[in-house]
Every structure is written in C-alpha cells, then in structure tokens.
Amino acid sequence: MGSPTSPGERPAAKWPRTQATLRSGDHRLVREVNVALVLRLLREQPQSRADLAEATGLNKATISKIVERLLEDGLIRNAGSSPHRLGRPPVLLEIDPAAGYVVGAELGVDFISVILTDFSGKRLEDAHADVVAEHGPTLAIRALERLVRTVIDDAGVAESSVLGMGLSVCGLVDESEGSIVFSPNHSWQDVPVRGDLTRHHAFPVFIENDARISAIGEELFGVARGVDDFVMVTGSAGIGVGVVSAGRLLRGTSGWAGEFGHMTIVPEGPSCRCGNRGCWETLASERALLDRLGIRWGLLTTGSPAAGPLDERWHRVGAIAAAAAAGDERSRQAIRETGAYLGIGVANIINALNPELVVLGGGLSLAADLLLPEVERVVAERALSWSRHACRIVSATHGIDTCAMGGVALAMTELYTPSHLRFDRPA
Secondary structure, eight states: OOOOOOTTSOOOOOOHHHHHHHTTSOHHHHHHHHHHHHHHHHHHSOEEHHHHHHHHOOOHHHHHHHHHHHHHHTSEEEEEEOTTOSSSOOEEEEEOGGGOEEEEEEEOSSEEEEEEEETTOOEEEEEEEEOOGGGOHHHHHHHHHHHHHHHHHHHTOOGGGEEEEEEEESSEEETTTTEEEEETTTTEEEEOHHHHHHTTOSSOEEEEEHHHHHHHHHHHHSTTTTOSSEEEEEESSSEEEEEEETTEEOOOTTSOTTOGGGSBSSTTOOBOTTSOBSBHHHHHSHHHHHHHTTOOTTOTTOOOSSSSSOOTTSOHHHHHHHHHHTTOHHHHHHHHHHHHHHHHHHHHHHHHHOOSEEEEESGGGGGHHHHHHHHHHHHHHHSOHHHHHTOEEEEOTTGGGHHHHHHHHHHHHHHHSOGGGTTOOOO
16 A cells, blocks of 8 residues: 555556556547546646656657647646746646536435536536435436536536536445436435436536535545545445445445445444434434434524524534534533544544545535544544554545535546546556
8 A cells, every 4th residue: 555645646547557567458448548547647637748658658759649639639738838847848747727617416315416617627516405315316306407507507507518527425326327216315215316407417427426426526636636445434424434445446246335325333223214223323323413403304404503603605614613613511512422433433544444434425524624623533542553553543524515526527537538448447
C-alpha cells in the first residue's frame, strides 16, 4: 500500500500493465482505455505530450493521435507552455471546461440536491428541495426532474450541451437497469429511476448507490485522488460504505457490496428498517444523532437544541454542531455518543479491509470537527495497531454535497471510461 497522496499532489502513477494486458485484445477497447487514461491525467493537472507518454507508458505517436482526437472533439485545449523547462518549452494540455456540462444529483431520504458543473467539475448552479419519502417515488422523481431543468435554465445553457447526469440514491441499486432495487429508508422497491428521467431528457443518466458514488467523487475530485485503498462512509438517514481496493471499486457478486451500515453492533439494539436490530446505522447515522436529541427526522426547520431558531440555510447536523461548540452539553453528549458508535464501525472496517484512508461524507461531515476526534479515540482503542497506523481518517472534500459531486464524477467517468476499468490503476 502506497503512502497517502494529498489532494493537490500529482500521484506518481504509471499504467503500462493495463495497456499490456489489453494490447492483444480488442483494439477499440484499447483505444477507449488509452483515451480514458489521458483524460484522467489531464484532470489532475496540465501536462505535455511527453508527460502523458511517460505516465501512461504509451509511445509518443499514440499519445499524439489521442491528443489530436481529444482536441478535435473539444474535450481538451492548449494551456500555454511550461515556464520551468530548459530549451524549447513544451505545450501543455488541459481539460477544456467549455466542452460541455454535467449534472450531479442526490435523491436523499427527505431532500433532493442537484448540481450543474462545467467539464472541469467547476460548480455553476445548484438547487435543492425537500421531499417526503412516504409520498412515494413518483412525486420525488418529478421534483428531481424539475430541479434538473431549473439548474440548466438558471445557468443559461442549452440542454443539448449537457453531456450526462449522475444520480446518487440510497439503498440497493441495479446500475445496469438504472433502478432502485430496495431502499429501506424510503420503503421503496423496484423503482425505474433512469427510465423515468430519460423520458424527459436526451442526455444519458447513470445511477449508483450513494456511498459508491461518493467514493467515485472523492477519487476523481477529492481527498482520495491517487489512493488505491480507501473506504468512503456516508452518514445520513442511514450509513453507506463504498470500498476501493487495489484501485478498484468493489461491487460483490450481486453488485451490492459495502452494506456495512447493516452490520450488527448491538444484538438487541434499536430496530432497523432493514428488518434487523442493532445495525450500525441505527446507532451512528445522522438520524441516530437527531434521535438522541429528540429531534424528529422529518422536521426540516426545527430549532437548535441550544441557540434559538435554526437558520433555514443550515443543515440540522450543522446546527447541532454549532450548539455544541457554543457550550450546549446535550448536543456535545449526543455528538460524542454518535462518534463513539461511528468509531466502532470504522474500527471494524479498518480491521477487515486495511485501507489507507477512511473518508467521512454526507450529513455527518458537517460535525466532522467534533465527530472525528471521538472516532479516532475509539479506533485507537479497538483497531489493530498495524492497520490503524497505516490509515488516515478524514472528512470528505465536498461535505454535504459529496453524493451530488459524486454524481458529476460518475457521469464524467461513465461517458469516457469503459465501466469495468473505472478504477483500474495498477501499482
């Protein structure tokens, strides 16, 4: 396992093994893989043709063909010359933000969040709405569709310039069919989300579980860039976990790997919507934190436990964290207890998977400054020392918007990378 890579540091990655493995196979697939590798490198920072050849192991003639194709398609552009080279400075290449637009969205248990970005991932517009899961999926998808139109219209862009959309949903997902198989926190089953959306939009729609989509986002845009073994933990109504091992996103036999939120922590603990008792998410999720303070999950604009009316722009967990920081002991105790149970689950994951990084995202990330010390304390007590010392525990780059930005990353990845090689980054 390599050393951690900071978000701004270019990973020292070379990928000749992928190329060599495919060289005798389908030539079209090889070309797609090569294009994907070049685009990924250029997302990290501007690079010259020589830089790209060195990083990929491809010869200069192949790189030139790929570059010319990407320039012709308008996906990349010249970025001037490097001022730090001797002799004739090489021409640098970079992603062209104007190549098109991408939508990322999260269909949460009681809210919808939609973000529009340019091709570089820069946020241009966003929109949010409250929903009630009990009203059913049809109304929720209609609200989602309206928000997608809102961000496109507010940005003043033509829908024909939108390249694709990535959608985060909680629960079990059939990504090939674009449907929600089962969402215990929504009480929904067999919801054909993609089919409903593509009837209204011409661009492709990709759907993925919230934790896995967040892992894709952190790998492309966040703290997990260049990290081959990491675990993404999202805490909202439930807890989802996305696992990247040896540079690959784990899916399992049925495509539903990572349901650590339903591992039993307390055998006779609270009832879970999955039918079990004492699941991790009943003790360490955002819903569990609110329960400890007697705040009803569906109450979106309640008062802070200590500090008067809650500003509607604030998320509930943010208000609780602010109250705790202001000295409210009930809020502090609720965060400590939630953090302790969160730490137990994280310790189990570290012992089982030996990751280099654990990333906390979703609603709980708004209290990360208070939660993470408690998580780290429990992990120090319960995780094996060899695995513990190799692992960092950090907050996600995009915090509450981790899933929506993961949708942006999913769409960009699916559009230009063969899906089964999405995370292929050999050592």
